[in-house]
Amino acid sequence: MDRIQAMTVFCRVVDCQGFAAAARELDLSPSVVTRLINELEAHLGVRLLNRTTRTLVLTAAGERYLEKARKLLRDLEDIEGEATSATTDPSGRLKVQVPPAFAAHQLARVLPAFLARFPRISIELVAPNVAESIDDSFDLCIVVSTSGQLDGQFVARRLTCSHIIACAAPGFLDRHGRPDHPGDYTALSLVHPAYVHEMTFKPEREALRATPHGAVTVVPAPAVMLSSHIDTLYAAALAGLGASGFPSYVVDEALKQGRLERVLPGWSLSVLHLFATYPSRRYMPMRTRVFLDFLIETFGGEEQDPWLGL
Numbered sequence: 001m002d003r004i005q006a007m008t009v010f011c012r013v014v015d016c017q018g019f020a021a022a023a024r025e026l027d028l029s030p031s032v033v034t035r036l037i038n039e040l041e042a043h044l045g046v047r048l049l050n051r052t053t054r055t056l057v058l059t060a061a062g063e064r065y066l067e068k069a070r071k072l073l074r075d076l077e078d079i080e081g082e083a084t085s086a087t088t089d090p091s092g093r094l095k096v097q098v099p100p101a102f103a104a105h106q107l108a109r110v111l112p113a114f115l116a117r118f119p120r121i122s123i124e125l126v127a128p129n130v131a132e133s134i135d136d137s138f139d140l141c142i143v144v145s146t147s148g149q150l151d152g153q154f155v156a157r158r159l160t161c162s163h164i165i166a167c168a169a170p171g172f173l174d175r176h177g178r179p180d181h182p183g184d185y186t187a188l189s190l191v192h193p194a195y196v197h198e199m200t201f202k203p204e205r206e207a208l209r210a211t212p213h214g215a216v217t218v219v220p221a222p223a224v225m226l227s228s229h230i231d232t233l234y235a236a237a238l239a240g241l242g243a244s245g246f247p248s249y250v251v252d253e254a255l256k257q258g259r260l261e262r263v264l265p266g267w268s269l270s271v272l273h274l275f276a277t278y279p280s281r282r283y284m285p286m287r288t289r290v291f292l293d294f295l296i297e298t299f300g301g302e303e304q305d306p307w308l309g310l
Contacts, residue, residue, distance in 0.1 A: 004076070006040040007069040009033055010048065014066055015137075017056055067139055069237040069309040075293060077285060090287040091120035097141040100127035101230045105250045106299075107142075111303070114294050121287045128141060139288045141277045142295075146305070148273045157276040160299040163308055164270045166201075166263040168243035168253050177265055182216040188263070191225040191233050199245070216267075245269045248307035268310075273303070 008111055012022040013033065023030045041048050048062035058066060077092075096109055111123065126138070142159065143150065150156045166185065179185050182201035200217045224242050227233055233244045238254065243263050252262040275297055278288060300306050 001039045001043060003043070004073075006036045006043075007073060009036045010040060011043075011069055011073065013037065013056070014058065014062075019051075019056075033105075050307070055218060061075065074136075074279075084164045089120050090118050090289050090290045092285070093122050093124055094123045094140070094287050094291055095138050096125070097126045097128065097138045097290075099142065099144055101247065101250050102144075103127045104231065105253075110298050113176065113298075114291065117294070118290055121291070122142045136279055139285065140291060141273050143277055145273045145275065146270060148271075150275055154277045154279055155294060156277045158301055158303065159274045159295055160273065160277050160301070161192055161303050161305050162247040162249045162272045163204075163268040163305050163310055164247055164272065165308070166256070167260045168237055168241055168244050168263050169240040169260065170261045172237075172240040172242070173261055173263070182198060182218055182267060185243070185264065186218055186221045188221075190220050190223045191227070191236045192220065192223050192231075192244040194226045195227045195228070196220065197231040199269055201269060201275070204266050204268055211248070226268065247272055248305055252276070270307075274299070289296065 009022065009026060009028070012026055013019055016022040016025060019033050020029075020030050024032045026033070035050065043079070044061075044065070047059050048065055048277045050057045050059060067135065086163065090251045107125070115121065115123070143156075148161075172189075176188050179188065182199075185201070187200070198217055198219050200215050225233075225236055227236075230246070230250065234246060234250060234254075237244050237246070238259055251260050255262060274302075275291055278284065278292070284292075303308065
């Protein structure tokens with residue numbers, strides 16, 4: 001038994017939550033994947049996975065083995081990468097965790113340019129509902145901070161920032177009016193997450209000079225629709241159902257095309273700070289390094305909103 005191959009197969013089975021899916025990704029037959037897992041468990045003398053026809057669950061021993069196996073495989077990859085990076089083009093699979101809205105509205109849009117530049121790299125994007133911290137099983141994690149600070153045992157590079165702004169469809173505003181002040185915002189029909197109980201509008205530039213008291217906090221009227229899924233809120237706003245707050249990276253194209261209009265220009269609800277984070281290992285694989293450089297080049301690497309110019 002090739003123990004490195006067996007470890008790799010074991011990790012992919014866990015990642016894919018199934019033998020057949022792992023076999024397809026690794027270009028192996030399902031029978032080979034099953035045999036390697038059985039041989040690995042026999043070699044270790046312990047069951048790593050409890051599996052039925054529908055579920056696959058790690059045992060306690062399997063969880064411990066998975067953590068160590070991932071680290072060993074990463075270290076092996078680093079050793080090989082360090083030896084070959086000076087003489088070869090960046091290559092291999094890059095596993096990236098990214099907030100789903102940023103993946104859909106920005107990252108997917110720029111990936112063709114990156115892959116045209118580095119055709120031997122493939123990218124696996126994982127977009128969980130929440131991406132707030134680094135996961136060592138990823139080469140790179142794009143995380144969001146509302147404070148502008150991150151804590152943890154990892155390296156963080158700033159990518160950009162994005163203001164959350166109120167938006168609605170022009171037709172909706174034609175019917176319901178365009179507020180001049182945050183205090184008038186609650187007169188609109190709204191769509192927003194259920195956890196939003198109040199909204200604080202912060203003035204920008206011109207609005208700041210005209211607003212001596214600074215931020216204005218309002219209690220929103222009962223929403224006509226509640227959802228924690230940002231793209232559902234986005235679709236509802238486009239359809240003219242109501243106004244809502246969105247990161248500028250979600251609505252930039254709709255604003256340019258006139259499908260959405262900014263409500264209360266000059267006022268923001270908050271600022272999101274986006275970072276690329278990665279494990280603080282001594283060696284970074286070349287494919288990760290070039291992707292990080294590409295992200296910083298594309299999104300600016302500064303505390304400035306490239307979509308609003310703020």
